[in-house]
Amino acid sequence: xxxxxxxxxxxxxxxxxxxxxxxxxxxxxxxxxxxxxxxxxxxxxxxxxxxxxxxxxxxxxxxxxxxxxxxxxxxxxxxxxxxxxxxxxxxxxxxxxxxxxxxxxxxxxxxxxxxxxxxxxxxxxxxxxxxxxxxxxxxxxxxxxxxxxxxxxxxxxxxxxxxxxxxxxxxxxxxxxxx
Amino acid sequence: xxxxxxxxxxxxxxxxxxxxxxxxxxxxxxxxxxxxxxxxxxxxxxxxxxxxxxxxxxxxxxxxxxxxxxxxxxxxxxxxxxxxxxxxxxxxxxxxxxxxxxxxxxxxxxxxxxxxxxxxxxxxxxxxxxxxxxxxxxxxxxxxxxxxxxxxxxxxxxxxxxxxxxxxxxxxxxxxxxx
Amino acid sequence: xxxxxxxxxxxxxxxxxxxxxxxxxxxxxxxxxxxxxxxxxxxxxxxxxxxxxxxxxxxxxxxxxxxxxxxxxxxxxxxxxxxxxxxxxxxxxxxxxxxxxxxxxxxxxxxxxxxxxxxxxxxxxxxxxxxxxxxxxxxxxxxxxxxxxxxxxxxxxxxxxxxxxxxxxxxxxxxxxxx
Numbered sequence: 001x002x003x004x005x006x007x008x009x010x011x012x013x014x015x016x017x018x019x020x021x022x023x024x025x026x027x028x029x030x031x032x033x034x035x036x037x038x039x040x041x042x043x044x045x046x047x048x049x050x051x052x053x054x055x056x057x058x059x060x061x062x063x064x065x066x067x068x069x070x071x072x073x074x075x076x077x078x079x080x081x082x083x084x085x086x087x088x089x090x091x092x093x094x095x096x097x098x099x100x101x102x103x104x105x106x107x108x109x110x111x112x113x114x115x116x117x118x119x120x121x122x123x124x125x126x127x128x129x130x131x132x133x134x135x136x137x138x139x140x141x142x143x144x145x146x147x148x149x150x151x152x153x154x155x156x157x158x159x160x161x162x163x164x165x166x167x168x169x170x171x172x173x174x175x176x177x178x179x
Numbered sequence: 180x181x182x183x184x185x186x187x188x189x190x191x192x193x194x195x196x197x198x199x200x201x202x203x204x205x206x207x208x209x210x211x212x213x214x215x216x217x218x219x220x221x222x223x224x225x226x227x228x229x230x231x232x233x234x235x236x237x238x239x240x241x242x243x244x245x246x247x248x249x250x251x252x253x254x255x256x257x258x259x260x261x262x263x264x265x266x267x268x269x270x271x272x273x274x275x276x277x278x279x280x281x282x283x284x285x286x287x288x289x290x291x292x293x294x295x296x297x298x299x300x301x302x303x304x305x306x307x308x309x310x311x312x313x314x315x316x317x318x319x320x321x322x323x324x325x326x327x328x329x330x331x332x333x334x335x336x337x338x339x340x341x342x343x344x345x346x347x348x349x350x351x352x353x354x355x356x357x358x
Numbered sequence: 359x360x361x362x363x364x365x366x367x368x369x370x371x372x373x374x375x376x377x378x379x380x381x382x383x384x385x386x387x388x389x390x391x392x393x394x395x396x397x398x399x400x401x402x403x404x405x406x407x408x409x410x411x412x413x414x415x416x417x418x419x420x421x422x423x424x425x426x427x428x429x430x431x432x433x434x435x436x437x438x439x440x441x442x443x444x445x446x447x448x449x450x451x452x453x454x455x456x457x458x459x460x461x462x463x464x465x466x467x468x469x470x471x472x473x474x475x476x477x478x479x480x481x482x483x484x485x486x487x488x489x490x491x492x493x494x495x496x497x498x499x500x501x502x503x504x505x506x507x508x509x510x511x512x513x514x515x516x517x518x519x520x521x522x523x524x525x526x527x528x529x530x531x532x533x534x535x536x537x
Contacts, residue, residue, distance in 0.1 A: 009373045015188045017376050018196050024383050025203050031390055032210050039281040040348060043292050046312070046334065047344035093335040095294050095310050097278045099455045102397040113401050115453050117477075117484075119296070119310055121335055126296075126307040128484040131453050131477055133404070155404065156451040156479055165405035169398060194367045197375050204382050211389055218460040219527060222471055225491070225513065226523035272514040274473050274489050276457045298475075298489055300514055305475075305486040 030105055033145050034112055034138060042096040045081050054078025057147045058139065064151040066132065089129075093121035098134065102168060108140040113168025116152065130154065133161040135168055209284055212324050213291055213317060221275040224260050233257025236326045237318065243330040245311065268308075272300030277313065281347060287319040292347025295331065309333065312340040314347055388463055391503050392470055392496060400454040403439050412436025415505045416497065422509040424490065447487075451479030456492065460526060466498040471526025474510065488512065491519040493526055 009017070037056055044052040057063070057074040064070050071077045080086060101114035118130035132152040138145050153161035188196070216235055223231040236242070236253040243249050250256045259265060280293035297309035311331040317324050332340035367375070395414055402410040415421070415432040422428050429435045438444060459472035476488035490510040496503050511519035 009369065009376075011188065011190075011193075011369075014193055014369075014372055014376065017380075018188075018193065018200070021376070021380055021383060022196075022200060024387065025200060025207070028207050028383070028386050028390060029203065032207060035279060036281060039279045039293070042278065042294060043281060043312070043344035043348055046294075047341040047348070049345055049348060052348050090341075091336050093310070093333070093337075093340070095296075095334050097294050097296075099400060100279055100393060100397045100458055102394060102401060114397070115400060115404075115455050117453075117455075119307060119334075121310070124308075126310045126334075128307075128477060128486075129482075131451070131479070131484045133401070154451070155453050155477075155484075157449050158451075161451075162405040162448070165401035166407055169401055169405070169407060169410050190367065190369075190372075193372055197367075197372065197379070201375075201379055204379060204386070207386050208382065211386060214458060215460060218458045218472070221457060221473060222460060222491070222523035222527055225473075226520040226527070228524055228527060231527050269520070270515050272489070272512070272516075272519075274475075274513050276473050276475075279458055298486060298513075300489070303487075305489045305513075307486075 027105065030110070030140070030145070031103055034103060034110055035101070037138070037145050037147070038098055038101055038112060038114070038136065042098060045086070045096050046090065046094060048081045048090055050078035050081045053081060057150075058141070061147050062149040064149065066152045066154055089118070089120050093126070095119040095126070101136070104168070104170070110138040110140075110145070111168060112136040112138065113165060115155070133164040135164050206284065209289070209319070209324070210282055213282060213284075213289055214280070216317070216324050216326070217277050217280055217291060217293070217315065221277060224265070224275050225269065225273060227260045227265075227269055229257035229260045231257075232260060236329075237320070240326050241328040243328065245331045245333055268297070268299050272305070274298040274305070280315070283347070283349070289317040289319075289324070290347060291315040291317065292344060294334070312343040314343050385463065388468070388498070388503070389461055392461060392468055393459070395496070395503050395505070396456050396459055396470060396472070396494065400456060403444070403454050404448065404452060406439045406444075406448055408436035408439045411439060415508075416499070419505050420507040422507065424510045424512055447476070447478050451484070453477040453484070459494070462526070462528075468496040468498075468503070469526060470494040470496065471523060473513075491522040493522050 040056060054074040054077060057077050059074050061074050062072055063077045097117050099115040101112040104111045114134050116132050116134045117128055119126040120129045132154050135151040136147055137149040139148050153164050155161050219235060233253040233256060236256050238253050240253050241251055242256045276296050278294040280291040283290045293313050295311050295313045296307055298305040299308045311333050314330040315326055316328040318327050330343060332343045334340045398414060412432040412435060415435050417432050419432050420430055421435045455475050457473040459470040462469045472492050474490050474492045475486055477484040478487045490512050493509040494505055495507040497506050509522060511522050513519050
């Protein structure tokens with residue numbers, strides 16, 4: 001990008017500078033849009049808002065919860081909040097909280113890597129019932145960023161959870177990472 | 180907004196593009212300013228910095244802690260850190276931590292929705308003594324964003340905590356939400 | 359900065375506006391780059407990625423863990439993940455999570471202040487084994503932002519942990535704060 005330090009810029013220079021700046025702003029907007037998407041998940045599931053949760057995923061999106069479970073499609077993922085054990089957690093008092101995510105963006109694809117915790121009330125305090133490594137694969141759509149696949153691996157000493165983190169920290173394009 | 184893909188832009192186009200870009204940058208700045216405000220609260224109360232905490236609220240701001248308690252005015256809110264049970268928490272070792280917030284901005288108003296946790300030391304570990312759904316209503320002032328009202332609802336299985344989250348996730352303007 | 363509200367801007371005005379906007383975008387990029395750096399630490403140590411952890415620090419960077427321990431240099435800090443007690447934590451299942459940081463930027467220097475928690479698996483749940491006040495001193499390099507010094511103080515009721523937070527919330531330039 002051309003530096004803006006010359007006091008006399010031509011019209012062409014100005015157009016170029018504007019384009020370069022616009023791209024940088026777009027990148028920042030993408031990052032904040034993904035933060036916002038991830039910040040919607042916890043309040044969504046904790047308030048049993050199945051529609052708000054479903055809307056985060058692509059219609060054919062996947063949630064690989066770990067264990068044998070693989071949820072297929074946004075509506076099935078949204079319905080998770082009406083099933084056990086989630087209903088029991090909500091009745092007791094629960095919170096799904098993610099950590100500030102590490103992001104790798106590449107055009108219309110992105111990967112977010114973070115921790116997630118499930119807190120469940122237990123008498124006068126809350127215990128941590130689940131603590132997982134998370135990988136969110138995302139795609140830009142005309143309606144904003146959506147999740148194509150979320151993968152959870154319990155941080156229980158398993159190699160799988162460590163591999164998920166290692167993979168997420170690579171700075172290679174998400175397209176390759178996911179491929 | 181006019182696309183920047185034409186190589187020959189007129190002066191008018193340039194001015195328009197600059198204006199549109201400036202508005203997008205302002206939106207990003209607003210979001211990061213609100214992140215920063217919320218990230219100030221925890222270190223503020225945990226270090227008994229009553230002035231720093233008070234400065235986050237409008238002079239006539241409110242903190243609806245839940246239960247019967249309603250703190251009125253920035254100074255009363257700041258003084259919270261010098262009262263019980265906060266003093267006991269600080270003496271034991273405590274941390275007030277919020278999650279990455281979901282934001283809805285609308286001009287000079289905003290609503291941030293997130294979780295908050297109060298950790299208190301208990302021998303060789305820390306227990307989670309409070310875990311709440313949070314709604315922060317904010318307004319832009321000449322000194323930056325300030326809190327007009329913070330509402331906390333314990334995530335103890337109550338409908339109130341779920342309603343707070345549901346309300347926060349609506350994409351309607353905060354003005355209406357708060358009205 | 360000149361307002362963009364006049365419909366006829368001269369070329370000089372345009373150049374000035376572009377420069378001002380570019381600086382604002384740079385500030386936003388700096389903030390998000392520091393968020394990203396801090397979001398790399400947890401997944402890095404939890405996956406025993408000593409190289410990824412070392413790369414966050416300057417070659418001669420310092421990690422003041424608290425207690426008597428002072429780690430000197432990026433490689434020694436990266437090797438932390440291969441030592442005890444970290445290996446035992448990883449084998450059991452652990453998570454290092456930071457909170458949304460409070461940032462003070464001043465040119466090529468920055469200070470980030472936040473909480474950090476170490477969760478370690480304990481049977482069917484996770485306990486909080488460490489909870490600290492954190493100060494990250496950062497510098498901009500040609501390879502992006504790097505940590506010059508991280509200071510941890512356990513939130514165990516000690517004055518040191520409170521002082522760290524109080525210092526971090528000052529809006530004075532990091533250069534002075536660190537000096």
